[in-house]
Amino acid sequence: MSRLTDIPAGWVPDLKRLGAFNFRRMDGGWWLLTNEWGRYLMLEEGEFRLFVEGKLGDGDALSRRLGEAGFLRDRMDFGALAKGWLARTDFQRHQGPTLHEFVTTMRCNLACRYCHSSVVDPSRTDTDMSLETAKKAVDFAFSTPSPNLAIEFQGGEPLLNWPVVRFVTQYARRRAEREKRRLMVSMVSNFVLLSDEKLDFLLENFVALCTSLDGPAAVHDRVRPLLGGGPSQARVLELLCRVQKRAAGDGTKSYYKPGALMTTTRHSFPHAEAIIDLYAELGIGSVFVRKLSPIGYAKRVWGEIGYEPAEFAEFYERCLDRVLEHNRKGTLLVERWAFTCLTKVLRNTDPGYMDLRSPTGAVLGCLAYNSDGRIFSSDEGRMADHAGDPLFEVGRVDGTWAAVLDHPTTGALVHASTLDNQPMCDHCAYKPWCGLCPVYNYEAQGNIFGRVPESGWCRTYMGVFDVLMRKLRDPEARKVFDSWLAAEDGRVAVKEGK
Amino acid sequence: MSVKVPKAVYSERALAIAARTFSRRAEVFVEETKTHWVLTLEPRAKEALAALEGDFLNEALSQECRFLTAEFNETIASLQETQALLAARGGEAPAAPVKPDAALEKEAAALMAAVRKGGKS
Ligand code: SF4
Ligand code: SF4
Numbered sequence: 325m326s327r328l329t330d331i332p333a334g335w336v337p338d339l340k341r342l343g344a345f346n347f348r349r350m351d352g353g354w355w356l357l358t359n360e361w362g363r364y365l366m367l368e369e370g371e372f373r374l375f376v377e378g379k380l381g382d383g384d385a386l387s388r389r390l391g392e393a394g395f396l397r398d399r400m401d402f403g404a405l406a407k408g409w410l411a412r413t414d415f416q417r418h419q420g421p422t423l424h425e426f427v428t429t430m431r432c433n434l435a436c437r438y439c440h441s442s443v444v445d446p447s448r449t450d451t452d453m454s455l456e457t458a459k460k461a462v463d464f465a466f467s468t469p470s471p472n473l474a475i476e477f478q479g480g481e482p483l484l485n486w487p488v489v490r491f492v493t494q495y496a497r498r499r500a501e502r503e504k505r506r507l508m509v510s511m512v513s514n515f516v517l518l519s520d521e522k523l524d525f526l527l528e529n530f531v532a533l534c535t536s537l538d539g540p541a542a543v544h545d546r547v548r549p550l551l552g553g554g555p556s557q558a559r560v561l562e563l564l565c566r567v568q569k570r571a572a573g574d575g576t577k578s579y580y581k582p583g584a585l586m587t588t589t590r591h592s593f594p595h596a597e598a599i600i601d602l603y604a605e606l607g608i609g610s611v612f613v614r615k616l617s618p619i620g621y622a623k624r625v626w627g628e629i630g631y632e633p634a635e636f637a638e639f640y641e642r643c644l645d646r647v648l649e650h651n652r653k654g655t656l657l658v659e660r661w662a663f664t665c666l667t668k669v670l671r672n673t674d675p676g677y678m679d680l681r682s683p684t685g686a687v688l689g690c691l692a693y694n695s696d697g698r699i700f701s702s703d704e705g706r707m708a709d710h711a712g713d714p715l716f717e718v719g720r721v722d723g724t725w726a727a728v729l730d731h732p733t734t735g736a737l738v739h740a741s742t743l744d745n746q747p748m749c750d751h752c753a754y755k756p757w758c759g760l761c762p763v764y765n766y767e768a769q770g771n772i773f774g775r776v777p778e779s780g781w782c783r784t785y786m787g788v789f790d791v792l793m794r795k796l797r798d799p800e801a802r803k804v805f806d807s808w809l810a811a812e813d814g815r816v817a818v819k820e821g822k
Numbered sequence: 823m824s825v826k827v828p829k830a831v832y833s834e835r836a837l838a839i840a841a842r843t844f845s846r847r848a849e850v851f852v853e854e855t856k857t858h859w860v861l862t863l864e865p866r867a868k869e870a871l872a873a874l875e876g877d878f879l880n881e882a883l884s885q886e887c888r889f890l891t892a893e894f895n896e897t898i899a900s901l902q903e904t905q906a907l908l909a910a911r912g913g914e915a916p917a918a919p920v921k922p923d924a925a926l927e928k929e930a931a932a933l934m935a936a937v938r939k940g941g942k943s
Pocket of ligand 2: 743748749750752753754755758759760776781782783785786
């Protein structure tokens with residue numbers, strides 16, 4: 325199927341009645357309709373034709389559905405529809421940014437095939453963030469206007485620069501308390517260096533912990549060996565279980581449950597079901613079937629571990645099917661990508677995922693602080709720098725937020741990632757929920773605008789959206805999806821004291 | 823070998839972006855007649871010239887197409903871009919950024935001293 329579809333030859337559209345909308349002919353012959361208000365409908369071919377040709381009667385049930393959802397020009401309830409538009413684009417009115425990614429060191433004790441840290445010599449302590457830079461980075465993050473801040477420790481392996489992790493956590497908590505701002509602190513770590521003492525500190529300071537687990541040993545150890553060689557999966561599992569146990573507490577106090585993230589490489593493909601089974605068995609509650617992008621260091625090894633978007637979509641569908649199977653058998657396991665997209669589709673709200681925003685979340689929603697004090701538009705921008713291109717540097721920790729926003733790169737990123745400026749996106753049925761990454765475009769196609777019709781980014785997202793749309797029509801799958809969203813609604817209500 | 827493309831289809835702006843995009847693959851030289859651009863591509867490494875030219879012209883066309891879309895949607899796109907940038911700044915009259923006061927600086931110095939004492943591990 326082509327990625328943009330047209331009205332079939334021989335149909336005679338009645339342009340007077342049609343509201344503005346995008347559409348896509350789906351496998352199986354039905355049509356997906358979406359609009360800027362964030363509303364969607366799935367129509368059978370006969371229904372779609374009646375609508376397009378203006379042959380529906382006013383009292384028709386389908387007419388009412390189309391009218392309510394803003395697809396009929398003479399039946400627009402602008403008040404209700406505008407509310408939908410505002411909810412869908414809420415992030416465009418956020419004081420930003422929320423997410424501040426701290427690269428505490430470039431060193432790591434693992435040598436993952438797709439990671440730039442795998443080539444940083446462990447003796448390179450000069451790639452560690454100093455305490456002085458860390459303080460300036462926290463001060464910079466707090467100079468930005470968002471009432472909600474999230475600091476995420478990244479690397480390299482953050483535990484290799486423990487003083488900075490400790491200092492940033494305590495100092496940022498202190499500042500947040502004084503300024504009455506909400507602060508979330510999290511850390512992505514391979515856990516290998518996590519002593520009891522460190523774990524206690526992190527849990528007591530409510531640092532959310534997350535590790536990387538690509539699946540069973542056959543997958544994980546192939547791409548995530550220890551530095552110098554040797555398997556790491558068994559150790560990661562053992563540590564994850566220890567963290568889970570400790571985080572469960574003794575009933576008097578509750579801590580964040582640890583999470584895990586997987587990255588899909590070509591080696592994951594034969595193990596889709598086993599990967600999901602492992603996550604279900606661990607009781608983590610969620611799995612994020614993440615794609616790998618040919619950005620930064622991963623670009624150099626793409627021939628060995630990369631893949632075509634269609635291959636990823638197929639793998640993704642197998643994973644999602646297994647996730648749904650576990651849910652039907654009573655194990656709550658949420659696939660994060662599906663959850664993110666479906667929050668957009670079914671709730672018409674923004675779940676805060678930076679990749680799927682127009683304009684992109686880079687700079688506006690997140691910043692990456694390099695260990696040397698340079699600030700990048702996003703973690704991907706920082707990766708490009710590590711591979712030798714500093715284009716996405718937008719400031720320094722001793723600069724100002726206003727200067728970062730006024731940086732020419734920031735303006736260019738915002739413009740390049742606004743989907744209304746992109747010819748193919750402008751006509752795409754997935755536009756209300758999608759986003760573009762200018763760093764990906766630059767790395768894969770040579771400029772920040774990219775060529776969307778040939779872009780692997782687009783084909784990947786379109787493939788995933790296609791899978792999700794198909795599943796949404798399956799009543800059993802829909803039941804599971806609704807249960808995930810209802811559980812989240814409940815959590816939000818508790819958080820907001822409703 | 824040179825290729826001649828009509829000015830009515832390819833703008834100078836689109837060719838300039840395409841040339842920049844291709845700068846790692848080829849050097850692009852542009853001459854003009856009244857109605858056409860005359861392009862000469864010199865690949866930096868060995869590669870088929872016809873494919874390189876085709877790819878280059880696709881890039882230029884893609885840029886051209888993007889200009890048209892951006893122009894057509896200028897109102898809604900610039901509204902969203904401006905709104906997002908303005909909101910990120912903190913609105914029309916953003917509050918002055920909070921700076922740590924003397925008491926907080928003192929606390930920060932004490933925290934730093936404590937973690938330094940604890941060493942790297
Ligand atoms: S554990 Fe993380 S930082 Fe270390 S090499 Fe692997 S991906 Fe990179
Ligand atoms: S990037 Fe997203 S919105 Fe643009 S064409 Fe592809 S799927 Fe559609």
